[in-house]
Amino acid sequence: MSIVEPSRRTFLSWLSKSGLVLAAAGTTVVGRTAEADQQDVLVFTNATLIDGTGTGPQPGTTIVVAGKRIIAVGRHGIAPPAGVRVVDLRGKYVLPGLWDMHTHTMDLEQLLLPLYIANGVTSVREMWGTAYVRQVHQRIASGQVLGPRMVVASNVVDGPHSMLVNLWGKVSPEQVRTKDEAKAAVRKAKRDGADFVKVYSHLDDDTLSAIADEARRLRLPIAGHVPDKLSVVRGSDLGMRTQEHLYALYVDVSSARDEIRTIIQNTPVDPNDPFGYFFAMRALERQAIKSYDPGRAAEVFAALARNRTALTPTLVVLKLFTFPPELVRKPELEKYVPKWVVEQRWALQSVPPDQQEANRAFYEASVRLVRDAAEAGVTMVAGTDGGFLAPYILAGFCLHDELELMVRIGFSPMQAIQSATRDAARTVGLGHVSGTVSPGKFADLLVVDGNPLADIRNTQRIHAVVANGRLIDRAERERMLAKVEEDAKRIPPPPTALRAAPCCGPSALRY
Template identity: 35%
Template sequence: MSRSTITRTSSAAALLFAAATVTPGAQRTTDSVTAFTNVTVVDVRTGQLAPSSSIVVRGNRIVAVDASTRMKLPDGATVVDGRGAHVIPGLWDMHVHTFNNSQSAGTNNHAVAFALQIANGVTGVRDMWTDLDDIRLARDWRKETDAGRMVSPRLLATSPILDGNPPAWANSVGLASAVQAREVVDSLVAAGVEELKVYTRLTPDVYLAITERAKVHGIPVVGHPPASMRLTAVVEAGQKSIEHLLGIPGQCSSAPADAKQDAEGHDRQRLFIETYDPKRCAELFDLFIRKGTWVVPTVALHRNRLLGFEPTWEQRPGTEYVSAVERAAWTAAHKQGVQRVNEDKRRGPHRRAQLAFLLRLIGSMDRAGVKLLAGTDLGNPFMIAGFSLHEELALFVEAGMTPLNALRTATVNPARYMDAVDRLGAVEAGKLADFVLLDGNPLTDIHNTTRIRAVVTNGHHLD
């Protein structure tokens, strides 16, 4: 992305950020009508464009989409001339951490994150570590948003992290037995969790107790495959989403099991690259498709971890919104990365090779028809609310995906994942009024998703 594009994107975001932060509390009336005229509607399901269209929004719903020449605008409608704009559905970031459970339970980043997400056209997020107090707070936000009294992304909550005993993270739920796992699942479902997030230290018996009990309740299991299980066993157990590409490089490797087990860190990743077996990968991807498994690559996160030594993070769009505390921590992390690369000159090339390998896997999954979702793992170093999702989409295209397929991972695919195609994932009559006006066609250049002219979220028009 050019520096001029970065500046243009950040300037537009600044205006939308201001609008999103001052609008909460302003009641949107349920009968207010706004008409967006002379726009090109992008159908992300088919890739078709509908130029010279008009969109009519009443309250928080789209009530009509038709050619501007045929559209009779309702009396009293506020008219927004969208001439030259391409309209896409609101974007979803399907892996974020709104709540600070890894460091400071009971706190969250919504005040800044929500505004930046909306400013970047992100009208929905899936939070991947939501404890019971967080769930209650998220419900309050949802009520305020649905009533039009708050401008925020829609939020799909998961659960506290379910891990082995001891857990990898403080504030997680450490499970030592299958009996305990079933009891915890029952209690979380009773408390209203929407998905169960599992983690890497679970033993096979405890993990399978979670998935079996989850099936009884009809609730999805998502997250990290246990390190003690083959990825194919996790998929066969019915886990709905696999995060961060975990387990995929190893499953695609022809190396003996003991070699995979003995190798550590970057040596293990190098082994996976050297023993990559396309046939094994094809079999795995076919299993994903047959079992309906979704994959959330979070490749921007991988890029930042692998190439954190490169002096580019401060040039990325949105860094002006990074707090002084985060900036200091990120600067220290960058210096540490530079030091490690300087100490071992092989480290830089190896890390670039790892990223290229992950991009190769993503491209292969897309071509095979695996269901993919865009997610950033916001809450980690170098990840910026809203902005990082656009980087994720650009990296998908770099991996070989078409701009249309990349766009689907943040629009119609989340709607399908949530069984919400009746209200999300398209700009058409009857859907919720979540859409973005762009000054460019994203199907010809995915970077045009950053050229945001206006955002409509739950019927609120922000420009």
């Protein structure tokens, strides 16, 4: 409830005497409440806090939210005054709202946005900044619709013969052939309001270098695919903030690196079959990882760590590529998806038995690569390709799948949580306002019924979500999910061209 004049003074008096850690000057509730009589205040009490910093569980914690910010955290010695909304979280665990660092809200935001929020994914990094995505971002930021905070990429910047041309209806990337074209694409990204420049697979050294130079001048980060013809160290040295899907890394940690790099440099792109080139590169990576060289890998990891280049391994996508469909599909979630998505975009073919063994070996080699990189100090951030783009990688739900996979392959639950909280926020330059439960930060929280440090699957036992200061309790969350289910039944399929574009068979696309 809003605090009227008398109770506001009482509340401020309680806050000053409570023993809670307050926000720093400039973000403190005193100034903010003095300016806004109608500002909502929530006091969460008796929570066990897992704040994202790496500190262990903190029982008996109070968290005070005013409007869109956390203004106080800690233990209070006296009860909050009457007139303030108090939410008792005894027996519950509070985490920072989660980040998904690789998403594609390319359509159907009326389904995707509530699925993010209902799953405690309160922030996302959108990896293809189309006009549609920018419009969705603006509606969320203006409060017209409820959705996650968005860090939005530029339009994808790729080289000639990109496989993304008209992939999503009439949406196509910026294709650059020269340094001047590359710099112009960065300037366009700046004019469009992009938060970073998304780079892609067909760039060469000249064009990526030009992008990096212009992006540095305009103070725009760059992130995305390491171009196939470049090494991950070269991409990192040029300033890539994150590198997605482990692309190129497989080759660079191989004892056969030089031979495979020669093959890549000499492999042309068929303008009539750009997908053929894409999958040829992925086949070379599968061969490369068979000759994994720990010494060479250590040199690569040291460079990534030195440059503070993070990896987004997208383990859920790796699982999609390598596991039999029956181990990927989640029929219980299909109620949140239009039937035509399941039938046309999510029609996975079975994997022949002889391929399953090779797939399993590639998966195990890939997760060893991720573990080794993390142990060497390379930052990992949780991302999923979430949306409807890839089969069964459904917005919101898939982030929890990613965390579970991280723990299964050897990360601690705390490391997995930090990959989607503190480390994610830091990677996009928002660590000062997001990623941990601290005074002065955005009021984005996930409240769960069990301790995720004991079992990471407890992040899925959601009791409530706080998104931008708005409390979504269990009942409202259930209403949100029920509405998504009903809306999914009524949404007709798009035009045939758009419907067929993101074909997802056993060679499903990764963005």
